[in-house]
Amino acid sequence: MIAPAKRAAPRRKRRAGRPSGDDQDLRAHLLDVAIAQFSRVGIAATSLRAIAVEANVTPAMLHYYFGDKARLVQALIDERLLPAVTPMRAHLERIGDDPALLIESFVRGIGAVVANHPWLPPLWVREVLCEGGALREVLFNQGIPNLPQLLAKRFSVAQADGRLNADLDPRLLVVSLVGLTLFPAAGAPIWQRAFGAEGLGAEVMLKHTLALLGRGVGAAGSAAGSGEGA
Numbered sequence: 001m002i003a004p005a006k007r008a009a010p011r012r013k014r015r016a017g018r019p020s021g022d023d024q025d026l027r028a029h030l031l032d033v034a035i036a037q038f039s040r041v042g043i044a045a046t047s048l049r050a051i052a053v054e055a056n057v058t059p060a061m062l063h064y065y066f067g068d069k070a071r072l073v074q075a076l077i078d079e080r081l082l083p084a085v086t087p088m089r090a091h092l093e094r095i096g097d098d099p100a101l102l103i104e105s106f107v108r109g110i111g112a113v114v115a116n117h118p119w120l121p122p123l124w125v126r127e128v129l130c131e132g133g134a135l136r137e138v139l140f141n142q143g144i145p146n147l148p149q150l151l152a153k154r155f156s157v158a159q160a161d162g163r164l165n166a167d168l169d170p171r172l173l174v175v176s177l178v179g180l181t182l183f184p185a186a187g188a189p190i191w192q193r194a195f196g197a198e199g200l201g202a203e204v205m206l207k208h209t210l211a212l213l214g215r216g217v218g219a220a221g222s223a224a225g226s227g228e229g230a
Contacts, residue, residue: 031072031075031080033051035119037051048062077138077142084120085120086142092106092109092151097158103177104210107180110182110185111205124182148171151174155173180212
């Protein structure tokens with residue numbers, strides 16, 4: 001008598017999420033491609049199909065790793081955006097209220113973040129700075145909660161103690177720090193086209209920003225350049 005054939009065990013469906021083993025490299029690559037697309041055209045305007053075409057995979061592959069677009073965006077937030085920006089906030093909290101040290105630490109911190117994550121400045125312009133950006137609330141509520149207010153308060157204390165130029169507005173000083181760091185990084189292709197890419201690298205921009213904030217535009221050693229404030 002022939003024994004009945006055994007039924008094959010049903011294959012379990014893999015849930016979207018972090019894979020193990022060799023799949024991690026492909027998943028990371030797909031996330032990189034998605035972030036590049038988000039930075040170029042915006043999150044709302046980017047479809048899973050467009051990401052799949054750019055990555056040379058099928059849309060089903062993206063669904064396999066991330067489930068849907070909302071989970072893909074959440075992966076960007078959890079695995080790339082927050083790990084990129086939250087350590088700088090923690091560092092600034094620890095260093096006290098020396099205005100010169102705060103300013104230098106902020107500028108160097110942003111420089112390091114941009115160097116490690118060049119996608120961040122254009123994504124910041126599209127999804128944080130612009131009205132309706134998909135990441136504005138995430139950045140302010142999770143990435144840098146109350147950081148602008150923290151810096152402005154510490155600058156106010158330093159100003160009251162005579163350690164910061166009395167003519168500065170502490171709140172606008174925070175705005176200026178952002179404008180002198182993230183904006184030049186986001187606009188790098190424009191500046192490099194206008195002036196030539198040679199000689200306008202990250203180190204040059206860092207040195208320039210620290211000099212401008214530390215000594216203004218006066219001649220080195222002059223009263224205007226070595227006077228009060230940061």
